[in-house]
Amino acid sequence: MIVKRLGLVEYAPALEAMRVFTAERGADTPDEIWLLQHPPVYTLGQAGKPEHLLQNPAAIPLVHIDRGGQITYHGPGQLVAYLLLDLHRRRLKVRELVHLMEQAIIDTLAGYGLHAERKDGAPGVYVAGDKIAALGLRVRNGCSYHGLAINVDADLAPFGWINPCGYEGLKTIRMRDFGIEASVEEVGEVLLAHLQRLLPPLADTAGAADTAHRAEQAV
Template sequence: MSAGGAGVASCVIKRLGMVDYAPTLEAMRAFTAGRDAGTADEVWLLQHPPVFTLGQAGKPEHLLQNPADIPLVHIDRGGQITYHGPGQLVAYLLIDLPRRALKVRELVLLMEQAIIDTLADYGIAAARKDGAPGVYVAGDKIAALGLRVRKGCSYHGLALNVNADLTPFGWINPCGYPGLKTVRMHDFGVADDVAAVGERLLGHLLALLPPPQAVEAAPPGS
């Protein structure tokens, strides 16, 4: 990608394919713990094998049943329970927020807008819902969001249902909301696969992200 100030790359993009959830979470944590002021931000595009994830304030009773014995992973993002699986586009945003003059709420709004703009490319009218982070089509949830921020740097991100099997969403209260219907792009006639949708989403994310500010060089002898 294009370079930002003082040699800091605007964003490194990693297309990881299908990867297990737990090691990916550990990789995000390790990257965030080890980065410094000169570390380029990264966006990871990927899919996960079937997994339920429960946010740090999540309630286990929102897992109603689990006939397929899908793993449940307790994690450190905000939010309640959600499902990840093949056919769902996941984008993790590892962003230095102060360097881009972003607040957490602004990054959430940016992610939602990138999803809304991506869906608009396919003729799907989507919107936010007050008090319920994510993106919705006619009141039904098509994308979920969740972030964790440490020392000003974000990880986790968003999940957009492209052509996923939605059955496991019926075994939970998605994001803690009983009876919330979950939909996917395939339901609206979209034939593109996860990779193609990922490239469209990536374009919108990069267009909306403010550029990184220059990193001050350390004075000699410091």
């Protein structure tokens, strides 16, 4: 596993780098996790509806992308983790990876004294019904990219100009709202440890073919 701590990165180049990495990787390419932040940007998933962007007084760029899900916001103060994994080698199905990512977030927040949980039918992680973390994946030829985002100390105003993840009236929160003063980088290291703990080890690819998801799909 290679971990890249990339700092603040424009969204479009990061997306292109993920696509290129996934398209060019081979059977022996190590998996990677990228930890980073983005300047302000809205991203709209494959099935996303533009009308979920209610207003945009700050003229934040809107990027149409190839993950699943609706519209969300990324900005400074939000931890983004991209998981570039060969699911075939780790004997992981897409839904299992989503569950694993959610659990890593829940365990990370628990370490800061926050009780977080899943919500049926709404991927992500919530505290008392309010969304604190979002998920979005793309899987191509059995390999994942995109990932997750946790609101650490992000400006929440841009979330108020959209229906977050397509849900009208969904309240979005951040760790700072609970008096947690950890930096994005500090939270990233805690999250990374949980992801590495929860991810299954590499398997013999010849014996894992029955669990591979080789068709293009989105979550």
